[in-house]
Amino acid sequence: MGEKFEVVIIGAGPAGAAAAITTAKAGMSTLMVERGDFSGAKNMFGGLVFTKPTAEIIPEFWKTAPIERRIIEHKYWLLSEGSHVEISHRNQKFAKSFNSFTAYRARFDKWFASQAESAGTTLLTRTTATGVLWDSPGQISGISTDRGDVKADVVIACDGANSLIAKGAGLHEEWKPxxxxxxxxxxxxxxxxxxxxxxxxxxxxxxxxxxxxxxxxxxxxxxxxxxxxxxxxxxxxxxxxxxxxxxxxxxxxxxxxxxxxxxxxxxxxxxxxxxxxxxxxEGGYYRLPPLYTNGMMVAGDAAMLVNALNWEGTNFAMFSGKYAGQTAVDAKKSGGNYSAANLSKYRTYLENSFVLKDLKKFRDVPHYIASHKYFLTLYPELLNDLMYKFFDVDGRPKQEHLAEMKKEIYTRRGRVGVVRDGIGIYRKVLS
Ligand SMILES: Cc1cc2nc3c(=O)[nH]c(=O)nc-3n(C[C@H](O)[C@H](O)[C@H](O)COP(=O)(O)OP(=O)(O)OC[C@H]3O[C@@H](n4cnc5c(N)ncnc54)[C@H](O)[C@@H]3O)c2cc1C
Incomplete structure (x- = not known):
């Protein structure tokens, strides 16, 4: 290839496309390389995307985006062997102004990348980035691909959970199980x-x-x-x-x-x-890798920017991509200095947004839940048993049912345990 672009983006998922839209719209020459036959060809996710963050990147996206359904009801099901307890919220406000929607990645990513192309990005599919180019020790100056090298003022790695590129650049240690x-x-x-x-x-x-x-x-x-x-x-x-x-x-x-x-x-x-x-x-705030170095930034899953508690990966990817793009635009405006010191603004953007604010706020929750597994095992079971007792009409006074329910909670988790769990969750989530 041998060409030079101001910005080269690796990966045309939500992070890459959002970065490309931002830099291309600001007039920077932008190349996005994608290993798949088309953007989204090999991508998958559960299917839920939030509306407002998406609309901040493409206003009124719903007019052209391949949306499956607009979510009007969110449900949590807590199962036991043969029953479930449901906590749900259905709201006509969601019908009027939808909060989230479902999508297929193969269609959504293709559409999203086409928005980047319309903004002026050159999209090169069937092209796998194989590493970064170093100008001098510590200064990244482009990428190598299976179709040749491309020089760039700044590289944005949006190559997903396995990010070999970020690893190669020393920004991504091997993640722990x-x-x-x-x-x-x-x-x-x-x-x-x-x-x-x-x-x-x-x-x-x-x-x-x-x-x-x-x-x-x-x-x-x-x-x-x-x-x-x-x-x-x-x-x-x-x-x-x-x-x-x-x-x-x-x-x-x-x-x-x-x-x-x-x-x-x-x-x-x-x-x-x-x-x-x-x-x-899903490592969260404590396990975030360095997000930038001289000549390069990392966004989306490649930077572990996922809020596992709220199943938010796609909009974290979009927003981190957007901020990485904005940082590149700012660096160009301030004289074309893409040093780590100048790219540190990327972290500041993230810290001032819901992305790092949410990850920081809930930083202890994943590990707290992991070390207190009964939140996802014993408590759903207990709740199902309690609901059964609550609804069961067997000719005995309700007072007896309530006493049995109390006894069951204290026997299975202990009085102190229940209080401790309540305080723990309050401290980690609500305070
Ligand atoms: C089972 C499951 C369910 C999920 N459910 C949800 C959900 O409901 N809602 C939600 O918001 N999030 C969900 N997520 C998370 C979400 O999918 C990710 O957080 C999001 O896709 C991250 O976007 P990204 O752009 O960073 O990475 P990706 O979407 O992984 O995109 C990376 C892109 O880079 C390309 N690429 C990789 N390496 C190279 C290379 N070397 N050269 C060129 N191209 C390359 C890939 O082909 C891909 O197109 C789920 C994830 C999983 C696995």
């Missing part, structure tokens, strides 16, 4: 009318469900409605799989969830269309 989740997803075809009846939605309305509990293992499941398909999957932390040596556990969990008497009717009559698996970097 406790920082990485493996997610598996199955897509089921189901006629549109059946989805509408089953989930009580109309037109392009949809439902998002998070699923926890009912097992000894810690996991998080999801079920999202699309136009005529359902996205159904589960994520589990690698170190947990290693401990139990059950590396096929995500698949076993998925099978177990599918057979669960509450879930099985939701998938009944559907046919499996696709199976995919991918890594999710």
């Amino acid at each position: 406790e920082d990485i989740a493996i997610g598996v997803k199955e897509t089921y075809s189901l006629p549109k009318e059946k989805i509408e009846d089953r989930f009580n939605v109309r037109g392009d309305e949809g439902v998002a469900m998070m699923i926890y509990g009912g097992r000894q293992e810690e996991y998080a499941g999801f079920l999202y409605t699309n136009k005529d398909t359902i996205s159904f999957g589960v994520g589990a932390i690698m170190s947990d799989l290693a401990k139990t040596k059950s590396y096929n556990m995500p698949m076993q969990l998925l099978e177990w969830m599918k057979q669960h008497p509450s879930i099985q009717p939701l998938l009944e009559g559907s046919s499996l269309r696709e199976y995919t698996a991918h890594l999710i970097p």
Whole structure:
């Protein structure tokens, strides 16, 4: 290739496309390389994207973006072996001004990258970045690809969870198994009318469900409605799989969830269309890598910018890409100095945004939950038992039921344990 661009972006996922839109719109010559046949060709996720962050990058994106359904109801299901407790919120405000939507990455990423192209980005698909070029020790000056080298004033690595490029640049140490989740997803075809009846939605309305509990293992499941398909999957932390040596556990969990008497009717009559698996970097605030060096920044999953608590990966990727792009634009304006000192503004942008504010605020929660597994195992079980006792009418006074419920809580977790858990969650999440 041998060409020179002001900005070279590796990876045309949400982070890369948002970075490219920002730099190209500001008039910087921008190249985005993508290893897939097209943007999104090999990408997968659960399926939920938040509206407002997306609209900040492409205003009124819903007029052209390939959206599946607009979510009007969010549900949490806490399972036990043969029951579930549901916490849900359905709101007509979500119908009028939708808060989130479902999408397929193959279509959404393709559309998003086309917005970057319209803004002036050169997109080169079927091109794999193989490393960075060094001008002098410590100064990155471009990338090498399987089609030749490309020089650049600044490189933005948006190459996802495995980021070999960031590793090669010394910005990304090998992640630990406790920082990485493996997610598996199955897509089921189901006629549109059946989805509408089953989930009580109309037109392009949809439902998002998070699923926890009912097992000894810690996991998080999801079920999202699309136009005529359902996205159904589960994520589990690698170190947990290693401990139990059950590396096929995500698949076993998925099978177990599918057979669960509450879930099985939701998938009944559907046919499996696709199976995919991918890594999710969930280390959070404490495990963030250095985000920049001389001549390079890292964004999205490659920089571990995922809020696992709220399943926010895509909008963190978009926003970090946007801020990396904005930092490049600022560096050009201030005389074309792409040194680490100048690119440090990228971290400042992130710190002033919801991305690092949220990651920082909830920095202790993932490890707290991981070391107090009963939040996702015992408590869902307990809650189901309590609800059963609450609704069960057996001729005895309610006072007796309440006394039994109290006894059950204290026997299974202990009075002190329950109080400690309450204080712990309050301190980590609410204070
Ligand atoms: C099972 C699962 C469920 C999820 N559910 C959700 C959800 O519901 N909502 C949500 O917001 N997030 C979800 N996420 C997380 C979300 O998918 C990621 O956080 C998001 O995709 C990160 O975007 P990115 O652009 O940083 O990386 P990616 O989307 O991984 O994009 C990286 C791009 O770089 C390309 N690439 C990689 N290496 C190279 C190379 N060397 N040269 C050229 N190109 C390269 C890839 O082909 C890809 O296009 C989920 C993840 C998983 C695994």
